Amino acid sequence: MYQPHTHCRACGLGKPGAQGIKANATNSLIPVFDLGIQPLANDFCGPYEERAGYAPLKVLLCPRCKLAQLSVVVRPEILYAKYSYVTSNSDTMVKHFDALDKVIREETDGRRLLEIGSNDGRMLAFFQSRNMVVCGIDPADNLAAVARSQGLRTITGLFDPHTASIAAAEGLPDVVLARHVFCHVDDWKAFINCLSLVSHPETVIGIEVPHAHDMLERGEFDTIYHEHTSYLSIRSMQALLEDSPFRMFRVEHFPIHGGAILLLLRRKDSNNVGCSIEHHLESEQVDESAWKSFSLRARENISSLKEFVSTQRANGKSVCGFGASAKSTVWVNACGFSRKDLLFITDTTLHKQWKLSPGTDIPIVDEGAILRELPDYAVCFAWNFRNEILEKNALARSKGVKFVFPIPELEIV
Ligand code: TMP
Secondary structure, three states: OEEEOOOOOOOOOOOOOEOOEOOOHHHOOEEEEEEEEEEOOOOOEOOOOOOOOEEEEEEEEOOOOOOEEEOEEEOHHHHHOOOOOOOOOOHHHHHHHHHHHHHHHHHOOOOEEEEEOOOOOHHHHHHHHOOOEEEEEEOOHHHHHHHHHOOOOEEEOOOOHHHHHHHHHOOOOOEEEEEOOHHHOOOHHHHHHHHHHOOOOOOEEEEEEEOHHHHHHHOOHHHOOOOOOEEOOHHHHHHHHOOOOEEEEEEEEEOHHHOEEEEEEEEOOOOOOOOOOHHHHHOOOOOHHHHHHHHHHHHHHHHHHHHHHHHHHHOOOOEEEEOOOHHHHHHHHHHOOOOOOOOOEEOOOHHHOOOEOOOOOOEEEOOOHHHHHOOOEEEEOOHHHHHHHHHHOHHHHHOOOEEEEOOOOOEEO
16 A cells, blocks of 8 residues: 655755665655544545555655655555545635735746646646637646546646656647645656656746745644655755756745745746745755644644543533545544534535545534534634635634634634
8 A cells, every 4th residue: 555765855965875875874865744544534535335455654764865755655546445534625725826926927928838736727727718729737637627627728647757758749838837735746857857747948847845944933843744745845955956958047835725835836948047946945944843843843742632532522512523524534634523513514515515534433414414414613624724614714703602623723703
């Protein structure tokens, strides 16, 4: 089901024979965070369906380029064949697409866009509506089919030389976007080689990833799960690009998903040099001591939510979860919750409904359950949509349902 991962995928540290480095105690990756053995965060199954299984959830830090990465890599066929993560269609997300569009327009007039990891085509549809000629590549059969049914050109498969060549044959894109994909990829050198296949010298490549700095600063440990094999810093991307045909020329910070960075790359043979990104490196705090504080804070947050739920249940109060995000799987398993603790978790995503939260017996139900059941507390695991969720649940809140946000510190609203 998974392979151990022992070298740095950005700078090669710990890779036997790489750049003259031999693996030994002083140049190996350092363990900085450990949640034990956990289920796969998006493995939403019915009660009688076979589950994919469990794997260690442990983070190793590269002492040289500060890339944090999981100690194992779960086979992509297991993680993505029947993928249930669907890009949100929330207002927050549409605003974010708008912001991306603005950045892209500042960099290029080109109209051909390729999205790597296009999911069900939500972002492709947005850019198509802005007169772009779009094409997506995605490994999830079920989601690629949804995109195609809406007239969005989608190639099914992982981003590899085969799918890259198919996309390139249709015309080299002026913009390549990979949103929250890069941190899922194991072999970065191969990914970069494929980017060479789909780019001309002026192609703008936007890689959006959660920023490890933000995750550490805000204590967002629930974004650590098996799909995210790496926790990127700008520094580690620079280390990766050193021997590549690409240069990073711009960095943008966004609040989406609890703090993301858009790393913009162009080929080194581009006429457009771009500006320096050095100032972004100075403020980045992603070293071992930042991980130590983060780990302590995560333990405290987990204890706080466990204690809160057990106290409420002991007092006869009802508690449910809100938003069956992958983050919710991390929380419920880290806290060891079962249906006795959380009656259900609501989610708007149809194909998550009537499944169980991975690793537990907690059912996922439709969002109407909040008003039907009027639980005393709803623990919000989709905290990244906080304002939107509080607004749209005004009626339930007026009827006494309190929303609990477990991050950055437990807060009852
Ligand atoms: P994400 O944080 O990984 O995008 O996942 C958010 C999940 O929360 C996703 O499954 C959709 C769900 N959700 C709701 O159920 N209700 C909502 O109002 C919002 C914004 C998200």
